[in-house]
Amino acid sequence: MKFNRVVIKVGSALVSPDAQGCSGKYILAIARFITQCQQAGKEVILVSSGSVAAGRGLIAHGSPNPSIPTKQAMAAVGQMKMMANWQRFFDVPCSQLLITHGDLKDRQRYISIKNTLRILLANGVIPIVNENDTVATDELKVGDNDNLAALVALVSEADSLFILSDVDGVFEEDPRLNPHAKLIPTIAKIDQSIYAMAGATNNHIATGGMKTKIQAAEKAVENGIETYILNGSRGEVFEKLLHGENPGTHFVAQQGAVRARKHWLKHTLKSNGKVLLDAGAVNALTKKGASLLPSGIIEVHGDFTAGDCIDIYDGKHEQPIAKGISQYNCRDLARIQGTKSDGITALLGCCPSKVAIHRDDMVVLANTKNYSTE
Ligand code: GLU
Secondary structure (H helix, E strand, O other): OOOOEEEEEEOHHHHOOOOOOOOOOOHHHHHHHHHHHHHOOOEEEEEEOOHHHHHHHHOOOOOOOOOHHHHHHHHHHHHHHHHHHHHOOOOOOEEEEEEOHHHHHOHHHHHHHHHHHHHHHHOOOEEEEEEOOOOOOOOOOOOOHHHHHHHHHHHOOOOEEEEEEOOOOOEOOOOOOOOOOOEOOEEOOOOHHHHHHHOOOOOOOOOOHHHHHHHHHHHHHHOOOEEEEEEOOOHHHHHHHHOOOOOOEEEOOOOOHHHHHHHHHHHHOOEEEEEEEOHHHHHHHHHOOOOEOHHHEEEEEEOOOOOOEEEEEEOOOOOEEEEEEOOOOHHHHHHHOOOOHHHHHHHHOOOOOOOOEOHHHEEEOOOOOOOOOO
16 A cells, blocks of 8 residues: 555544543554654645543533533533644644535635645645534534545545544454454445445444444545545554555545546536636646646636636637636736736735646646647
8 A cells, every 4th residue: 555645534532532631542653653654755634533522521511412512612622632632742733724514615715725735734734624613513514524534635635544443444244243253454345235334333432433434435435545444543553554554444446536536627617717828828837737827827707716617728729728726716816917926915915825726726638739738
């Protein structure tokens, strides 16, 4: 197994093993593994549960299953404790990202999350993501951090997702009922039989159990992300990972999924506007694999918002040469067209992105005459 950019989801059972405050018991080995990954040049994003468990002892509650507002208050106080607990095991800075499903569905906020992650990783900072429990009402909620981690893997364009909990992986039978149950090392296709095998392995602290882990794996592998369910309470798991071995259950990523994203961008996504480029930008895009900078844009047309797809034209030609997802809405892009990236703040008061369209969010069209293509 190989990975370069990985999302690691850490369950509450590891952050707060006795469901009362945070502990370093398992976090220490996980943090050490993350540090070793970083030293090997890999990029790591953490999705950490545990805020509710960490805050439990600080908010009065009469029942073993407190009300939603009580849990939200626990999460608010526990999040600070959890972040402090993570930071004490790292020399590099940690950062906190609290997001909801609503944020991931909104194109503008999705782009903001993507950009933030990109910049944090480029600066060697560890992003630590959790659901924004205070505002996560039912329709905004992802609900469980397994599925949230899969969405974070998508938005960050990770190649791998490691879901760590206190179980070894998916077993053919429930290992609590049959101690000889066999661990399944590789799952090439997720279907109902896999969900059935996963059974109900909930423990009293975790939100999701095995079902949400499989759901998360399904989302991730469909998008070309290799996914592993691993036991984060065992030190030897991390040794094996560092040696390229699979110590748990591996869900194999679907082949061609990355190409499928470009295919989707090219064939499915409707463009809501267009930009015309000068010769330098056309050359940079078609010959050098560069991102599109505002400085190379000479005209902006259409009504689009940040996160919309737009067509990219060579000013002299009638056919689009590329398509991509704009970092800016049409008004802001028109204001900064022809401007060097350093001058964006002077015009807009801020600089959400130095590029107008990032290379990862762009496809150069194959039928474009006179241009080399991808
Ligand atoms: N956001 C919740 C917490 O941090 C956890 C959700 C989950 O474990 O799936 O406590």
